[in-house]
Amino acid sequence: MRFDLLLAQYLYKNKKLNLPGIGRFEADSSVYAPEDNEKQKSSLEGITFHETTVSKADEDLIDFIKDQTGKMKPLAVSDLESYLTLGKQFLFIGKPFYLEGIGTLQLAKSGHFEFIPGEYITTKLEDPNIERSEGKKRSVHEEDRMLQESNTNNIKILFLFLGIVGALTLVAWGGYHLYNMNLTEQTALEANSLKPQEDSTYSLLSTDSINELVGDQPYSTSASEVPIPLPPGINEYKFIVEITQDKLRAYNRYKDLRSYGNKIEIETADSVNYKLFYSIRTTSSDTLRIRDSLNRWYYRNDDIMRVTIE
Numbered sequence: 001m002r003f004d005l006l007l008a009q010y011l012y013k014n015k016k017l018n019l020p021g022i023g024r025f026e027a028d029s030s031v032y033a034p035e036d037n038e039k040q041k042s043s044l045e046g047i048t049f050h051e052t053t054v055s056k057a058d059e060d061l062i063d064f065i066k067d068q069t070g071k072m073k074p075l076a077v078s079d080l081e082s083y084l085t086l087g088k089q090f091l092f093i094g095k096p097f098y099l100e101g102i103g104t105l106q107l108a109k110s111g112h113f114e115f116i117p118g119e120y121i122t123t124k125l126e127d128p129n130i131e132r133s134e135g136k137k138r139s140v141h142e143e144d145r146m147l148q149e150s151n152t153n154n155i156k157i158l159f160l161f162l163g164i165v166g167a168l169t170l171v172a173w174g175g176y177h178l179y180n181m182n183l184t185e186q187t188a189l190e191a192n193s194l195k196p197q198e199d200s201t202y203s204l205l206s207t208d209s210i211n212e213l214v215g216d217q218p219y220s221t222s223a224s225e226v227p228i229p230l231p232p233g234i235n236e237y238k239f240i241v242e243i244t245q246d247k248l249r250a251y252n253r254y255k256d257l258r259s260y261g262n263k264i265e266i267e268t269a270d271s272v273n274y275k276l277f278y279s280i281r282t283t284s285s286d287t288l289r290i291r292d293s294l295n296r297w298y299y300r301n302d303d304i305m306r307v308t309i310e
Contacts, residue, residue, distance in 0.1 A: 003083040008101025008121050010064050018058050023051045049115035238310040240277040241298045250274035
């Protein structure tokens with residue numbers, strides 16, 4: 001059952017038709033429902049349109065659609081909403097919205113709807129040939145409606161496809177980002193022989209043992225190393241992971257990491273502040289990546305940046 005024919009018959013009978021989101025049609029006494037033995041007028045002159053706010057369809061209209069189509073009320077409401085949504089899409093893309101038996105609405109440059117009265121429908125709702133309208137060819141407006149429905153379905157399919165592609169792209173990007181982050185950490189750890197340990201596993205040395213190991217003078221583990229010429233673009237940087245005034249902790253930490261083959265170094269310039277650091281030869285553009293990796297490893301993924309570079 002075509003909705004425009006239903007709406008036209010309702011208007012002929014009730015003299016008014018409120019369409020949500022569209023407006024209100026009114027018919028005067030010269031407009032009447034067709035009878036089999038009556039010759040209809042060729043054009044409608046007694047129908048007017050008022051562009052007014054209609055929040056929902058009248059209950060009488062829903063009951064009329066339900067009775068004519070045999071559908072339950074929720075389905076009748078849904079069918080009417082779908083029909084009107086399609087009509088509004090027509091209007092807002094600049095095409096006319098044709099309601100057979102009523103007339104044509106179109107959007108003017110002023111932004112308001114213009115109404116052009118149409119022609120009477122000449123086929124009753126009970127006629128099994130109503131879709132053919134007495135052998136009359138389907139109007140250009142009906143063909144436009146079918147084309148619009150097809151285009152709407154194609155747009156929905158396109159958006160669904162784009163949504164799926166977007167979701168897959170996001171998942172792929174997330175996996176790639178996670179892979180790069182793990183690879184960065186692994187590279188830094190391997191390059192510096194890092195093996196994370198919990199603080200609770202540190203072996204404790206007595207103060208006397210530390211003094212025997214390093215004495216009371218400022219000490220640097222890198223002081224005895226023989227300098228090696230650096231290739232062009234490569235510099236040696238100190239990545240200071242911890243500065244503490246607790247001499248006992250500093251050397252316990254140093255000894256513990258060294259026992260795992262870690263290349264940690266320690267130094268103090270004043271016998272007050274003790275620095276634990278790594279001497280790494282790299283390019284200046286790579287220092288921030290290494291610093292971030294060391295900070296995540298040494299401070300158990302803490303967001304606070306504590307590692308510094310000298």
